[in-house]
Amino acid sequence: MHTMSMRLVSGGTYNVRASEMAAHLQERQQKSITCMVHFLDDSQEAFEVDKRAKSQHLLDKVFDHLELVEKDYFGLQFIDLTPAPDTMGHGSHQSAGPYSLRWLDPLKTIKKQCRGPPFEFFFRVKFYVSDPSKLSEEYTRYHFFLQVKRDILEGRLVCPHNTAALLASYAVQSDLGDFNPDEHREHYLADYQFIPSQTEEFEKQIAELHKQHRGQTPADAEYNYLDKAKRLEMYGVDLHNARDQSNIDIQLGVTSVGLVVFQNNVKINTFPW
Incomplete structure (x- = not known):
């Protein structure tokens, strides 16, 4: 063991233990x-x-x-x-x-x-494409599907109630497959969370829509999810807070088609690339 070092501080001294010095040296040596x-x-x-x-x-x-x-x-x-x-x-x-x-x-x-x-x-x-359903790799579409689903859940992608229910029903089809009345009893969606303030009524709406997707594979359901999601006004918009010339709060959005300006989540202007 190394001899303990001493340092002068206001009002006295304190010891720096050899083990602490060794740990610091080890951290420096880690590659x-x-x-x-x-x-x-x-x-x-x-x-x-x-x-x-x-x-x-x-x-x-x-x-x-x-x-x-x-x-x-x-x-x-x-x-x-x-x-x-x-x-x-x-x-x-x-x-x-x-x-x-x-x-x-x-x-x-x-x-x-x-x-x-x-x-x-x-x-x-990082970069949203204007039509994710046309991505060449199914696995790439899968990650876009997961990202958009998360954007809606975390409130970054504003989505009308009925559209949110339809999108959620595609997500359920992707995860659970066809609706089965023997397996999918009342409250079978209780453990899922699709929107920030989800209600039991919303889950019932999803369940009714889920019944309509019979025969869709997970890839089909994710394709349909993205085909609907791409039409949302705020799909793929990376918002940044700003103020206009009148000192009014606005949000600037960067998209694949150009620069968009929002006020209170409503698009008020577009500047194409």
Whole structure:
């Protein structure tokens, strides 16, 4: 064991134990860091990456884990522990309570961007396509389906009640298959959550619509889900708070077709690319 070191502080001295010094030295000598990635299906996986490697190395490991072919639509987000300002003018942030979510830059190291350990990331759709039902890979569509479902549940994608029920019924068909009166008794949807304030009446509406989807495979149901979701006015809109010339609160949305302006979740202007 090393001799304990002594440091002078105001009013006296304190000991720094050799074990603490050894732990600090060990941390400096570690060549890799552990990154926990949370996926859209609520699973999670730990990945070991070289602490000096660019973040693209982590992205590559995640894509390999998922066996994703169409990689360019997806990215990893992390919680930026710097409190989010009231007005955000850059596309790198999304609100996450008092903090914000930032996209991991693949050209920089992880430790240059994130505080940790722990290093936690969220796998998300980064670029929404205008017609996700036409994506060439079924597995890519599956992740878009999971993302849009999460967008509605977390209130980022505003959706009329009847449309939300129809979308939810496709999600149920994807998960449970055809409606079966022997298995799917009253309240069989009680453990599902599709919208922020879900009611029993809403679940009954979903159940009635679920009965109409007999014969649809999970891939069929997810295709139909995305075909309906793409028509929502706020589908794929990444909103950022701003103020106009009259100091009125607005939201600027970046989409695949151009820049859109919303006020109180109502689109008031569009500027095509």
